Amino acid sequence: MSHPDTISSASRAVTVAEAPAFPAVTAGTVGSVAIQTVDGRALHAFLDVGRDFTNWIKGRIQTYGFEKGVDYEVFAGFGENLSDGSGSPNPGSGKPKGGRPTSEYALTLDMAKELGMVENNERGRMVRRYFIDCERKAKAPRRATALKRPPSHRSLASTWAWAESLSERLGISDANQKALGANALTERITGVDVLGAMGIKHLVAPQQEVLLTATEIGERLGEVSARFINARLLELGFQSGSPGAYEPTDKGIAAGGVMLDVARSNGTGNSRQLRWASGIIDQLRPLIAAA
Incomplete structure (x- = not known):
């Protein structure tokens, strides 16, 4: 995923000429789950933290309790000697040139956001805002097309019943969750918020159920x-x-x-x-x- 030349009005002061390439968001895997990821070394280079990558990433993981398989994955890479593109060694930035195996890190967007935030500088704030925007765009549902005329009661009831049966097939047994799911899917299909139209704002959790932390x-x-x-x-x-x-x-x-x-x-x-x-x-x- 590419980024615009200017990320936001607040970040215009940092241009392509002044900073390393903006860390890209790519499809990856963390904990056997397909997820959007960021290359840890690219993020480190952009943040310009002044420490070598290996010590920086290990220190951040220990300090902030990031978990392998949840927040990041480690994979083998090659190239202890790094280049800034000019042919001169430049440890801590650039791309591997080749050499001994190295540990590379694929970070979730949540971890990348936190790493940007704790640096407490303009580049850190830039990457945090950018990754939040990437998540928002990836998760934004498609808007339902509302019908020109309200659907009939029979059509609403049929859609609701189908949505509830779908919840049961998915293994959702809690009555409240089935009702919320049925309402959400019915609204997506018909454009009608059934619970809202009935003035129902809250569904009370069953008191006999064990409540979880x-x-x-x-x-x-x-x-x-x-x-x-x-x-x-x-x-x-x-x-x-x-x-x-x-x-x-x-x-x-x-x-x-x-x-x-x-x-x-x-x-x-x-x-x-x-x-x-x-x-x-x-x-x-x-x-x-x-x-």
């Missing part, structure tokens, strides 16, 4: 970290706030987010904590796989 959700999705889960819930609009003070949005409440009074482990009373109905897993699984 972000850590427990991550475990059920295959040892994904709580930090990763919370980041996805924020980006997808299910929750707001900051670590230790998350709250469900209206969208999160509809998906089964509940604030609970939980006893503190030190016995000093209760704290308000966010928990999720298990149906949230069905919503996060395909989004995480495609992230």
